[in-house]
Amino acid sequence: MNSSKESSQNPMSIEHHPADSDVNVSADGFQIAEDLGPGMEQGQPPTGSLARILPEATLARLTQYLRALNAMQARGAERTSSGVLAAEAGVNPAILRKDLSLLGSYGTRGVGYVVTELTEHISKAMGLMQHWRVAIIGAGNLGRALSGYGGFRSRGFEIVALLDSAPEVIGTAVGDLEVQDIADLDQILEATDANIAVLSVPGAAAQDLCDKLVGRGVRSILSFAPVVLQVPSGVNLRKVDLATELQILAYHAQNLGS
Amino acid sequence: MNSSKESSQNPMSIEHHPADSDVNVSADGFQIAEDLGPGMEQGQPPTGSLARILPEATLARLTQYLRALNAMQARGAERTSSGVLAAEAGVNPAILRKDLSLLGSYGTRGVGYVVTELTEHISKAMGLMQHWRVAIIGAGNLGRALSGYGGFRSRGFEIVALLDSAPEVIGTAVGDLEVQDIADLDQILEATDANIAVLSVPGAAAQDLCDKLVGRGVRSILSFAPVVLQVPSGVNLRKVDLATELQILAYHAQNLGS
DNA sequence: GTTTGTGAAACAGTTCACAGCC
DNA sequence: GGCTGTGAACTGTTTCACAAAC
Structure with missing residues (x-):
C-alpha cells in the first residue's frame, strides 16, 4: 500500500518526427556515451575529487528515492527507514541501503533516515544542486x-x-x-x-x-x-x-x- | 540493465498543486512490473510455447537492430553482418550475435544475415507481427x-x-x-x-x-x-x-x- | 528491540576468443 | 579468407544475512 500522492506536474507532449523517409522503427534503450576515450584507462583513481562513481543502475534508482522522499516531505514525514522508502520506491530494501551507502553513511542504525537530509545528500550526489x-x-x-x-x-x-x-x-x-x-x-x-x-x-x-x-x-x-x-x-x-x-x-x- | 527507474521531484522545491492543466507529466525511465505476483513462482517453465524468454537488455537492443535494419532496407542493402549492424546500432558485435542467437540461427557463417529475413524474425520474436x-x-x-x-x-x-x-x-x-x-x-x-x-x-x-x-x-x-x-x-x-x-x-x- | 551498513554469495549481462562452417 | 555461434572468462548487479550501532 502506499499511495502516491504527489503533485502534479505539467503537461508535455510528444512529438512526431515527420522524418524523412522512413518507416520507422524505433527503439530506445538507453545508453550513455561511455567513452572515456579510446586511450584512457577507465579505472578512476580513488582520489577523484568528491565525485564518487555511481553505477548506472543506482543512478536510476536514486531518482526514484528522491521522488518518494519528496512525497514524504509533502505529507509531513520527517523520518523514514529503508523498508518504508524501498516499498514506496518499489525496490528491495537491501539494494536501497547499498545504494545509499555509496553516497556515504547518512542513516542512524535503529532509527532510519531523516527525510530532508537524505534528500539533500542524494540531490548533491546527482548534481541537482546546481542550476x-x-x-x-x-x-x-x-x-x-x-x-x-x-x-x-x-x-x-x-x-x-x-x-x-x-x-x-x-x-x-x-x-x-x-x-x-x-x-x-x-x-x-x-x-x-x-x-x-x-x-x-x-x-x-x-x-x-x-x-x-x-x-x-x-x-x-x-x-x-x-x-x-x-x-x-x-x-x-x-x-x-x-x-x-x-x-x-x-x-x-x-x-x-x- | 534496467530495472526500474523513474523520476523524482525536485529536491528543493515544494510542491504545488496541480493546476488545471490537465494531463500529464513525465519522466522516463523504465520498468517492467516485475511482479509476477507475490505468490507466483517466477521461474518460467522451459517448456513455454514458442516464446523464448528474452532478457530485458536484449529486448531493448532488438528494437535498435530493427531500426538499423529498416534503414538498411531503405537504402537497398540486402545483406549485412554482425559487424556492420552492430556498428549501426551502436553495440558490440559479440552481444549482437548473442542476442540474435537467442532467437535462433538465422545467419550464414562467412556471409552474414539477410536483411529482410532478420527483420522478420526479430519482429516476430518481439510480437510486432500482430496488430x-x-x-x-x-x-x-x-x-x-x-x-x-x-x-x-x-x-x-x-x-x-x-x-x-x-x-x-x-x-x-x-x-x-x-x-x-x-x-x-x-x-x-x-x-x-x-x-x-x-x-x-x-x-x-x-x-x-x-x-x-x-x-x-x-x-x-x-x-x-x-x-x-x-x-x-x-x-x-x-x-x-x-x-x-x-x-x-x-x-x-x-x-x-x- | 530496531535498523543501518556491508561482506560474501548468487545471479545477470557482456566481452573474449575461437571452433566450425561457408 | 570471412563471419557466425557459443563456451568460458569477466564484469556488474542484486540479494542474503549478520555484526555494529543506536
Whole structure:
C-alpha cells in the first residue's frame, strides 16, 4: 500500500518526427556515451575529487528515492527507514541501503533516515544542486511540450532557449519563450550559456545538429531522435525513444499477457 | 540493465498543486512490473510455447537492430553482418550475435544475415507481427502528441481511442480521433478491444485509472505518470519518465562533462 | 528491540576468443 | 579468407544475512 500522492506536474507532449523517409522503427534503450576515450584507462583513481562513481543502475534508482522522499516531505514525514522508502520506491530494501551507502553513511542504525537530509545528500550526489541551463533544439510538438514541462523547471533545470529552423515557427511564442532561429545557434548558446541540450528534431537532422552542438561545447545531450548518434569522447548522450517502449511492452504482452 | 527507474521531484522545491492543466507529466525511465505476483513462482517453465524468454537488455537492443535494419532496407542493402549492424546500432558485435542467437540461427557463417529475413524474425520474436490496439488515457499535451506520433502507427500500433475527463476537451478532435469521455471507459474498451493502454495523466489520477484499466482487462500499460504504480500479477507495466533522464544526464555532466 | 551498513554469495549481462562452417 | 555461434572468462548487479550501532 502506499499511495502516491504527489503533485502534479505539467503537461508535455510528444512529438512526431515527420522524418524523412522512413518507416520507422524505433527503439530506445538507453545508453550513455561511455567513452572515456579510446586511450584512457577507465579505472578512476580513488582520489577523484568528491565525485564518487555511481553505477548506472543506482543512478536510476536514486531518482526514484528522491521522488518518494519528496512525497514524504509533502505529507509531513520527517523520518523514514529503508523498508518504508524501498516499498514506496518499489525496490528491495537491501539494494536501497547499498545504494545509499555509496553516497556515504547518512542513516542512524535503529532509527532510519531523516527525510530532508537524505534528500539533500542524494540531490548533491546527482548534481541537482546546481542550476542547469537547457536549450531545446526543435520546436515541434515534442519541443514545445518539453519547454512547458513544469517538472524540469521545478527541479533545477531552466529552459533557456527553444530553437527551430522552420521560418513559420521562428519568432512565435511558446510559453514565455520565443522560438529562435537555429542559424543563430552560436550566439544563443553563448548568450545563454546552456550546458544541456535536448534534441527533439527529426532523425535526419539529428546527427548534424548534434555535431554542431558538440562543436559549440555542449557536453550533455538528451536525444529524442530515433537514430543512433555518434558523439566524441567526453560527451554525455542519453536517448529516449517512445516507440521502443511500446515495442517492449508488445513483447511482454505477447508472452505473458494476452 | 534496467530495472526500474523513474523520476523524482525536485529536491528543493515544494510542491504545488496541480493546476488545471490537465494531463500529464513525465519522466522516463523504465520498468517492467516485475511482479509476477507475490505468490507466483517466477521461474518460467522451459517448456513455454514458442516464446523464448528474452532478457530485458536484449529486448531493448532488438528494437535498435530493427531500426538499423529498416534503414538498411531503405537504402537497398540486402545483406549485412554482425559487424556492420552492430556498428549501426551502436553495440558490440559479440552481444549482437548473442542476442540474435537467442532467437535462433538465422545467419550464414562467412556471409552474414539477410536483411529482410532478420527483420522478420526479430519482429516476430518481439510480437510486432500482430496488430496492437492502443487506447490513450489523458488528452493533455502528451496524450495529444502521442496520438499523432507516426512512429506508432507505422509499426503495428493503432491508436483506437483518446480519452479524457475534462469537459472542455471531450468532443474535440485530435487528428482523426475525437476525445471521448473517460466515464465511458468500459464501453470504449469493449468497442475498440484495445489491448494496450497509455497513461498520460497527472500522477494523482494515475493509480485510480490504472486500477480501472486493469479491472477492465487491460494487461499492458505504458505509464508516463511520475508515480510508482501498483499492478497485480500478470499485468505488464512500463514507465517512461523524462525528468529522470535529465537528472541522470545532470549527474554525468557534473562528473565527466563540465 | 530496531535498523543501518556491508561482506560474501548468487545471479545477470557482456566481452573474449575461437571452433566450425561457408 | 570471412563471419557466425557459443563456451568460458569477466564484469556488474542484486540479494542474503549478520555484526555494529543506536
